[in-house]
Amino acid sequence: MPLVTTGELVTRAAAAHSAVASFNIITLEHVEAVIAGAEAADAPVVLQVSENAVKFRYGRLLPLARAAVAAAERAAVPVGLHLDHVQSDDLLRQAADAGFSSVMYDAARLPYAQNLAATRTATDWAHAQGLWIEAELGQVGGKSGQPALDAHAPGARTDPAEARAFVADSGVDALAVAIGSTHAMTTRTATLDHDLLKRLSATLDVPLVLHGSSGVPDDELAAAVAGGIAKVNVGTALNIAMTGAIREFLADHPEAVDSRKYLSVGREAMARAVTGIIAALAQPLNGSKRP
Secondary structure (H helix, E strand, O other): OOOOOHHHHHHHHHHOOOOEEEEEOOOHHHHHHHHHHHHHHOOOEEEEEEHHHHHHOOOOOHHHHHHHHHHHHOOOOOEEEEEEEEOOHHHHOOOHHHOOOEEEEOOOOOOHHHHHHHHHHHHHHHHHOOOEEEEEOOOOOOOOOOHHHOOOOOOOOOOHHHHHHHHHHHOOOEEEOOOOOOOOOOOOOOOOOHHHHHHHHHHOOOOEEEOOHHHOOHHHHHHHHHHOEEEEEEOHHHHHHHHHHHHHHHHHOOOOOOHHHHHHHHHHHHHHHHHHHHHHHHOOEOOEOOO
């Protein structure tokens, strides 16, 4: 199946009052697991490569991107490729040639006016290249930076009026909103502000994105989708699944040295996690079907 655009997947999800799951990938095992999990769920999916993942891969975008494109083209479900949390303008400008259809430009570490100016410049460039662009206000919790600007710190929330002005002035295609989730959570205990989400959904005319979704329980995810979230970002949950499965395998097989043995176990665990999260996004809320 040909690679599809993230914008198409998210726009379609928003129109159907559903959400597309977007998973951060680090290794080829991540790529294969996400696609296998989406195929098991018979659902579209987005593969996301973060700037941090690029740094881990010696600062080289193309090896992982090329692998993701090749795998996506052979998938049985629609797959999009998204460049996530980009702060480097140099990396941003590599997106289109590397096969990405979308990018999340992250100037959220900056004060509002500077965030807006940087995002406007990035948006103009991205749109000229045919790229769909996502942004956010404030910095999501769990990342290094300035705590005072952390829009996903406990109690911090996206202001609907400010968000409306930001979207209008920046021209972005989607906005990640702060409603109570936090990056890098290893327990699924986050509680979302659904009243705020309702106001944001009523105020904004672009799809809304939930970052830090690994720490959000299934019922909260379902409620978020019902409340207007159209793209759900997940990263840490895959690493938890992979690491746990590999630890268990090596504990049971201390003599193992063939990396294929334990990597395959980790890959299978990630695939199951992907299928489970996609199922949570599609589950009925309070026993009823979505509109």
